[in-house]
Amino acid sequence: MTKKGRMGDLEEIFEILVTSYAQKGGAIPSEGDLCWKPATDAYETPDQFVVQFDLAGLDPAQIEVLADEHSLLVRGIRRETSSNGKKHFHKMEISVGPFARRVPISVDVDPASATATYRNGFLFVTLQKGTGQGSDKRIIKIKG
Secondary structure (H helix, E strand, O other), X not given: OOHHHHHHHHHHHHHHHHHHHHOOOOOOOOOOOOOEOOOEXXXXXXXXXXXXXXXXXXXXXXXXXXXXXXXXXXXXXXXXXXXXXXXXXXXXXXXXXXXXXXXXXXXXXXXXXXXXXXXXXXEEEEEEEXXXXXXXXXXXXXXX
8 A cells, every 4th residue: 555545545544533422422421432632721829620621612602611629621622624625634632522531639629619700811720729518410501
């Protein structure tokens, strides 16, 4: 098989993968579904634990944020924004499709205090330090 033939096969496989995720109707993926992982910073201040996710180009309504006392899970789908049809990429670094990122929380926090804000392509999730008195996992609504 020639190098050109192999590239055609790879392009076809890639197109099949992207199309199959697009056809799932926008379902939020589980962590193991061929997900990419957004760049993330986690830090603490005297009163808070903050996690910042690089999620440029996403609709906040397509992002799910879950928190408990031990971890934070952010997942969703970044849609392809380039034009439809056959393409010949010269560079491809922007991940599309489903993403998921679990961040362990290494300090005592109260999950009930969690807030999420999306601005300038970044998602900020902030949890107040302290004990949550056995709080269950909860979904955090994102403020725009």
